[in-house]
Amino acid sequence: MERYWNEEIECMSREDMKKLQDERLVAQVKHVYENVKYYRDLMDEKGVKPEDIKGTDDLHKLPFLSKADLREAYPYGLLAKPLSDCVRIQSTSGTTGKRVVAFYTQNDVDMWEDCVARAITAAGGTDEDVCHVAYGYGLFTGGAGLHGGSHKVGCLTLPMSSGNTERQITFMRDLGSTILCCTPSYAAYIGETVHEMGLTPDDLKLKAGIFGAEPWTEEMRRSIEKSLGIKAYDIYGLTEISGPGVAFECSEQSGMHINEDNFIAEIINPDTGEVLPEGEVGELVFTSITKEAFPLIRYRTRDLCVLSRKKCSCGRTLVKMAKPMGRSDDMMIIRGVNVFPSQIETVLIEQGYSPNYLIEVDRKNNTDTLDISVEMNPDQFSDKVKDMQDQEKALAVAIKTMLGINPKVHLVSPKSITRSEGKAVRVIDKRKLIDNPAK
Amino acid sequence: MSNVRQISVFLDNRPNQLKGVMAILKNGGINIRALSVADTKDFGILRMIVNDTEKAVDVLKDASYAVAVTEILAISIPDAPGQLSRVLDILGSENVNIEYLYAFTGASDKAVSFVIRVDDNENAANALTRGGIIQLTENDIAEM
Ligand SMILES: [Zn+2]
Numbered sequence: 143m144e145r146y147w148n149e150e151i152e153c154m155s156r157e158d159m160k161k162l163q164d165e166r167l168v169a170q171v172k173h174v175y176e177n178v179k180y181y182r183d184l185m186d187e188k189g190v191k192p193e194d195i196k197g198t199d200d201l202h203k204l205p206f207l208s209k210a211d212l213r214e215a216y217p218y219g220l221l222a223k224p225l226s227d228c229v230r231i232q233s234t235s236g237t238t239g240k241r242v243v244a245f246y247t248q249n250d251v252d253m254w255e256d257c258v259a260r261a262i263t264a265a266g267g268t269d270e271d272v273c274h275v276a277y278g279y280g281l282f283t284g285g286a287g288l289h290g291g292s293h294k295v296g297c298l299t300l301p302m303s304s305g306n307t308e309r310q311i312t313f314m315r316d317l318g319s320t321i322l323c324c325t326p327s328y329a330a331y332i333g334e335t336v337h338e339m340g341l342t343p344d345d346l347k348l349k350a351g352i353f354g355a356e357p358w359t360e361e362m363r364r365s366i367e368k369s370l371g372i373k374a375y376d377i378y379g380l381t382e383i384s385g386p387g388v389a390f391e392c393s394e395q396s397g398m399h400i401n402e403d404n405f406i407a408e409i410i411n412p413d414t415g416e417v418l419p420e421g422e423v424g425e426l427v428f429t430s431i432t433k434e435a436f437p438l439i440r441y442r443t444r445d446l447c448v449l450s451r452k453k454c455s456c457g458r459t460l461v462k463m464a465k466p467m468g469r470s471d472d473m474m475i476i477r478g479v480n481v482f483p484s485q486i487e488t489v490l491i492e493q494g495y496s497p498n499y500l501i502e503v504d505r506k507n508n509t510d511t512l513d514i515s516v517e518m519n520p521d522q523f524s525d526k527v528k529d530m531q532d533q534e535k536a537l538a539v540a541i542k543t544m545l546g547i548n549p550k551v552h553l554v555s556p557k558s559i560t561r562s563e564g565k566a567v568r569v570i571d572k573r574k575l576i577d578n579p580a581k
Numbered sequence: 582m583s584n585v586r587q588i589s590v591f592l593d594n595r596p597n598q599l600k601g602v603m604a605i606l607k608n609g610g611i612n613i614r615a616l617s618v619a620d621t622k623d624f625g626i627l628r629m630i631v632n633d634t635e636k637a638v639d640v641l642k643d644a645s646y647a648v649a650v651t652e653i654l655a656i657s658i659p660d661a662p663g664q665l666s667r668v669l670d671i672l673g674s675e676n677v678n679i680e681y682l683y684a685f686t687g688a689s690d691k692a693v694s695f696v697i698r699v700d701d702n703e704n705a706a707n708a709l710t711r712g713g714i715i716q717l718t719e720n721d722i723a724e725m
Contacts, residue, residue, distance in 0.1 A: 518591070523647035525589035525628055525698070526680055527619050534623075552623055554593050557645040 144393060144456045147263040147295070148256070151403050152458045156451075159459065163406055164197035166431035171195045171204070174437055177222040180215045181207070181439065198406060201429065202417050206440045212242045212382060221245055223435040233281040234381045244381050245435040251290065253432055254384040257401045258291020258377075261390030264399075264456070265350040265375040267321050269296030272347075274319035276310055276328060277355065279303040283385030284355050288323040291387060297321065304328055307335045311346075318347040326358035326366065326374075330497060331561050333369030343371025352377050354386050357466060357484050361491035363395075376465060382441055383428050389463050394455050397462035404432045407461060408440070409449055423448045426463065446473075474503055474571060476510045479547050483568045489544050490516060493537055498559045504572040512549040514541065520556050584652035584702055585719045586634045591647035592618070592625035602627060602646065609640040614722045615655075615685030615696055628683070630655070630696065632723045654697045654705055655717040657687055665695070671712040672697075677705040687725055694722075 146152045154162070174181050175192045184205040185191070194203055212220065221228075223245070230246040246254070267273065273292035277284030285303055292299040300319060302310055310332060313319065322329060329351055336346070348370055354377035363374045378398050379386035388405055389398035400407050405428050409418045412425040426445045430437045445466035454462060467482065474481045487497050495516050502513040516537065524530060530553060538551040560567075592598040599618065606613065615630040631637045634650065641648045658664040672679060680698040687694040694717065699705045709716055 518647055520642070520647050523589070523591050523649050525587065525626060525649050525651050527621055527626060530591075530624065530626070531621070552594070553591075554624075555591055555645065555647055558593055 145263050145266070145268070146458070147260040151401075152260060152399070152460055154403075154459055156459060159402055160198060162403055163431060166403075167198055167201065167406065167429065168192075168195055170429075170431045170437055171439065173434075174222055174439055178220055178437075180211070180219045181205075184211075201406065201408065201440070204429075204440050206415060206427065206442050207438050208442045209242065209382075209444070216241075217243050220436060220438065222437050223247055228435050230286075231281070232283045232286060232381050232385060242382060244384075246384075247434045250384070250433050250435055253404055254287060254387060255290035255294050257379075257384065257387035257390075257404065258287050259294035260401065261352060261375070261377050261387050262288075262291050262295045262297065262321065264390055264392045264458075265321060265352050265373070266393075267292075267295050267297055267350070271295075271297040271320045272300065272318050273297035273321045273323065274300045274302060274310070274314060274348075276302045276304050276322065276324035276332070277386075282355075283379065283381045284323075284325070287379065287385040287387055288352065292321075292323075307332055308339065311336055311339060311341070314346050314348065315341070320347050320349050322348055322351040322370070322372070324351075324353060325355050326353040326362055327356060327497070327561075329353050329366045329370065329374070330362065333366055337369065343369070346371070348372045350375060352390075354378055357482075359484050359488045359491065359497075361488055362497050365491060365497070378463065378466075380428075380443060382436075382438055383430055383443075384433065388428065392454060392456035392458060396454075397450060397464050399454070399456075399458050399460035399462055400449075402460050405430055407449060407463065409447070410442075412442075412446070420449055420451060423467065426466070474501075474569065476503055476512050476545075477547050479545060481512070481545055481547070485544050486514060486541060486549075487568075489537075489541050493540055494519065495537070496556075498557075498561070499568065500559055501569045502572065503569070510573070512547060513552060514549050515552045515554050515559065517556050517559055518553040584706070585630060585655045585696075585717065585722060587628055587630055587651050587653045587696060587698070588634060588637055588641070589649045589651065590627040590629075590641060592627055594622075594624050598625065599627065601644075602641065605640050605644050605646075606631070606637060609636055611637045611640070614725055615683070615694070617681075617683035617696070619681065628681075628696070630685075630719075630722055634719075651698065652702055654699065654702060654709070655694060655722060656697065656709060657692045657694045657715045657717055660691055660693045664693075667712070668695070668697075668709070668714055671708050671714065672699065672705055675704055675708040677701055677708065 172192045188205050228245045229248050234242040275288045279285030351372045351374045367374050375391040377386045377390050379388040389400040391398050408427040409424040418424045426443045428441050429439050447466040448464045450462045498517045500515045504511045534551045541549050612632040619626045678700045682697045685694050
């Protein structure tokens with residue numbers, strides 16, 4: 143039996159949903175035009191007035207916002223409510239450049255938590271569950287988002303934050319955690335640690351995991367599901383739009399339902415900005431139609447993915463987004479070829495390696511180099527140099543088949559690559575260090 | 582015939598890797614009888630014979646090293662010209678393929694000891710016995 147948090151919305155007919163979106167979009171554009179000078183200027187520049195927007199069919203007339211705009215308008219330039227109406231700030235993890243800060247009114251927080259509650263419910267969560275939140279707490283939206291959603295559902299919430307993995311597992315055991323929420327790489331690490339502590343999934347009560355905030359593959363899903371004895375659900379979101387829960391996975395585990403009553407999704411051609419029809423791969427763009435304090439219109443996520451309105455077996459009618467194929471931020475162009483870390487990860491897991499790896503891209507003699515360090519499994523080690531070199535070569539060939547370019551593979555000792563408790567650092571692009579000073 | 586167990590350890594291409602292994606063995610109270618390092622541009626493989634193989638494997642695995650145990654042959658030959666070449670001739674005539682070999686110091690300065698890693702231990706051991714080459718047992722080495 144599929145459970146819904148808000149059946150009326152989650153299973154609403156397409157017509158009714160469009161009507162709801164039309165109304166909310168018209169009101170939102172007016173709100174933004176009146177209160178956000180930065181976006182008003184963009185609209186004026188494009189010659190669009192709020193009256194031109196009569197519904198979602200007119201969405202394409204509106205200008206885009208990008209991360210660059212958010213940096214430019216930092217910190218208050220896109221704020222649409224007086225600070226006295228705001229109750230919360232969250233921020234992106236900011237690995238590059240200036241941080242992005244997002245503001246929330248109480249209604250915004252409620253809406254966000256409601257979205258997360260839908261995700262937890264779709265993962266089988268009820269007020270009987272013990273929800274173990276091992277996302278980082280703080281400015282990062284992971285901890286706060288899942289925490290709030292868990293409260294809404296009425297789960298017993300364990301605000302663990304990330305880190306101190308053995309203690310996490312002890313709590314899981316002693317307090318009977320049933321749902322684990324964290325990044326997929328941390329879930330994999332917890333799974334490893336469980337086994338190292340001599341425990342098996344049977345010693346834990348976990349039944350589901352809600353994992354997001356970084357890209358992960360189907361292979362990684364299966365490996366986490368096996369090591370923790372759970373069903374693993376994907377959750378999607380970004381701080382700019384609200385946080386985790388913009389989209390969530392249902393029992394079908396074949397893409398994430400977007401909470402369309404709050405966020406309108408479009409797929410565009412990243413080069414031309416042209417809106418692409420359903421089913422085509424392009425950059426995902428979101429418009430927040432209910433956010434009050436920080437309402438972004440046509441925000442370019444840089445995530446490449448595809449939307450589908452195919453009927454879902456769970457009964458929800460919300461449009462589904464496929465797992466992003468990569469973030470255009472993560473995408474590396476190596477010798478002219480687009481490479482995503484997720485592609486490399488897929489090969490590693492297929493070939494029986496752990497998903498612990500480090501990609502280093504550099505430029506030597508005007509040629510891009512791709513070096514991949516991969517942890518070996520203890521049982522594949524041989525005392526013969528040639529055996530080890532053959533294994534490196536075999537893996538390099540498999541990766542070349544996937545990417546079309548030749549990597550250099552380096553097997554390294556088990557557990558020698560730094561484990562992450564938050565977002566994993568998988569890529570070091572040294573070309574950026576070289577390129578910048580020259581400019 | 583008694584084959585001798587050799588421990589191999591994978592060494593990452595980073596500073597102080599060998600030092601790290603030595604410290605672990607020292608803390609475990611383990612004595613090394615024979616040792617060699619095969620180095621490549623990318624990684625190294627440390628090979629050794631110790632006085633307590635089980636314990637050495639345990640302490641290294643606990644420290645997350647990739648460890649393998651392989652049976653090798655250990656021989657003792659007179660420290661004189663032509664002796665090693667005689668061994669190689671014996672093995673060659675039986676078509677035994679040698680993966681690697683390394684020398685280590687034995688109890689006597691009149692003899693020199695070698696670790697020989699071959700693809701067919703039994704065949705090689707029989708050939709060496711027929712050729713009159715002294716093979717060492719794990720006990721022999723432990724008592725050196
Ligand atoms: Zn569904």
